[in-house]
Amino acid sequence: MDLQLSGKTAFITGSTSGIGFATAKLLLQEDVRVIINGRKKSSIVDAIERLKKLVPNGEVEGIATDFSNVEEVAALVDQLPHLDILINNVGIYTSQTFFETTDENWQRQMEVNLMSGVRLSKYFLPKMLRENWGRIIFISSECASLVPEDLIAYSATKAAILALSRGLSQLTSGTEVTVNTLIPGSTLTEGAEQFLTNVAQKENKTKEEVEGDFFKKVRTSSLLQRFASVEEVANTITYYASPLSAATNGAAIKIEGGSMGGIV
Ligand SMILES: NC(=O)c1ccc[n+]([C@@H]2O[C@H](COP(=O)([O-])OP(=O)(O)OC[C@H]3O[C@@H](n4cnc5c(N)ncnc54)[C@H](OP(=O)(O)O)[C@@H]3O)[C@@H](O)[C@H]2O)c1
Structure with a gap:
């Protein structure tokens, strides 16, 4: 199947490893120019090297930005090129009780998991609307609905992403821009x-x-x-990043192996 992604440019937050890295690999295989991200230059250099081995002709770059640092995030948008696809993937968690979780920890998880996507979407959504094409994808988690008791702060950020994404999709009415959330499980x-x-x-x-x-x-x-493999999750992300998914907008798409239950 031709995903019609050739020539597009994508930025994936938190993509030196895990789901973000696997998505970077798949997008590169689809001839997308990919900009990866992590906190440190060294891990980006290493990830680019691995991606170049996996996809020798792939056009991959990287930008180091720590999404818990507001100044670094402000500097990031000036370094990014025109984007067709924004994948708000970065997410952190701390496994601890509600009573142990400090305000600082809540704030750090909110900054990295939620505000990263808020800030990047505020900058790139208007540009996509002007271009009349774009894909914004948020990565939530089954925890948004399961809410494990040692992950209440993380789960709250992942639930907030669902409302953010749905709200932003409503700003795309009548355009070819879509905003969706994908919900991985373990x-x-x-x-x-x-x-x-x-x-x-x-x-x-x-x-x-x-x-x-x-x-x-x-x-x-x-x-x-x-466990789902990172490739199984990345396959779904890549499809929703593509023009083929045009009729899906404002959706929450589960890739959680059925753990959340429900009929939709
Ligand atoms: N894995 C799961 O089972 C699972 C389940 C449901 C949902 N999810 C969600 O899926 C997304 C990806 O998860 P994952 O498990 O693939 O992640 P991961 O393996 O933990 O990947 C971590 C990535 O995030 C980057 N990173 C961490 N903190 C950062 C920060 N402050 N600023 C910028 N980059 C940062 C790391 O870069 P450096 O280390 O190079 O800085 C690395 O590239 C997350 O949103 C997660 O909540 C994951």
């Missing part, structure tokens, strides 16, 4: 792999047993009963 990123390895060592189990335990005891509502 996904096997490098971080998740490391977590499984650590628990497996500690509990003298295999990684497969630890994964099985997680779905049997914690994420019981998952129909998939396994």
Whole structure:
């Protein structure tokens, strides 16, 4: 299937690893110019090197910006070129009780997970509307609805993204611009792999047993009963970044293996 993405330019926040990196790879394979992001120049240089090995002819650059730092974010927009596709992917969390979570921690998660997308959309949505084409994609989480009790702040940011995205989509009426949110569930990123390895060592189990335990005891509502691969999530993101998804706007699309339940 030709996704008709050739020649477009995309910026993906938080893309030196995980879902963002996998999406960068797929977009490069579709002949999209991709700008990746992370906090440090060194991790960007490393990620660009890996992407160039995976997609030798891909046009990839990177910009280091820490989304918890407002000044760095303000400087970022001047460094970015014209964008056709903005993927607000960056997301951080701290696993702790509600009572342990400080105001500073709440603020940091709000800045990185929510305000990054607010600020970038404020800058790029008007440009996309003028061009009469654009894709803004937000990455939420199944936690927006499941709200694990050790992730209340994170879950609140992910729920807020849904309202933000829906609201912005309403500003696109009558244009070819779309704003959608994609909702991953438990996904096997490098971080998740490391977590499984650590628990497996500690509990003298295999990684497969630890994964099985997680779905049997914690994420019981998952129909998939396994982690999604980063490629499975990135495939969906890439489709919604493409012109082929034109009739989907203001939507929340689940890639969570059925964990959130419901008939829509
Ligand atoms: N993985 C899951 O199971 C899962 C499930 C549901 C939703 N999600 C959501 O999917 C998105 C991607 O998650 P992921 O698990 O793929 O992420 P990840 O593997 O933790 O990726 C982290 C990326 O974010 C960058 N980053 C971290 N803090 C940053 C900051 N302050 N400013 C700029 N970049 C920053 C890192 O760059 P450097 O380290 O190079 O700075 C790296 O590129 C997130 O929004 C997450 O909430 C993930």
